Amino acid sequence: MSKATQRRERRIIIHQQxxxxxxxxxxxxxxxxxxxxxxxxxxxxxxHPQFQNGY
Structure with a gap:
């Protein structure tokens, strides 16, 4: 898994939290x-209630 993918997944988790x-x-x-x-x-x-890629 690339670093970019890992960072995106982390941001998604934080957004949900x-x-x-x-x-x-x-x-x-x-x-x-x-x-x-x-x-x-x-x-x-x-x-943004839904995760945005631009964070």
Missing amino acids: VWELRREGLSGFAIAKKLGIGVTSVFRYLR
């Missing part, structure tokens, strides 16, 4: 802290 935590009622800041990613990244994922 972000949306799952949002549905549970967590704030963007709480999601970022829990997943260890930046707040900007969280809000970028939350702009």
Whole structure:
């Protein structure tokens, strides 16, 4: 599996986790802290309910 494919799969997993935590009622800041990613990244994922290739 190529590095690009691995990175894409990781982003898909993070996208799913972000949306799952949002549905549970967590704030963007709480999601970022829990997943260890930046707040900007969280809000970028939350702009699109479906995964976008351009992340």
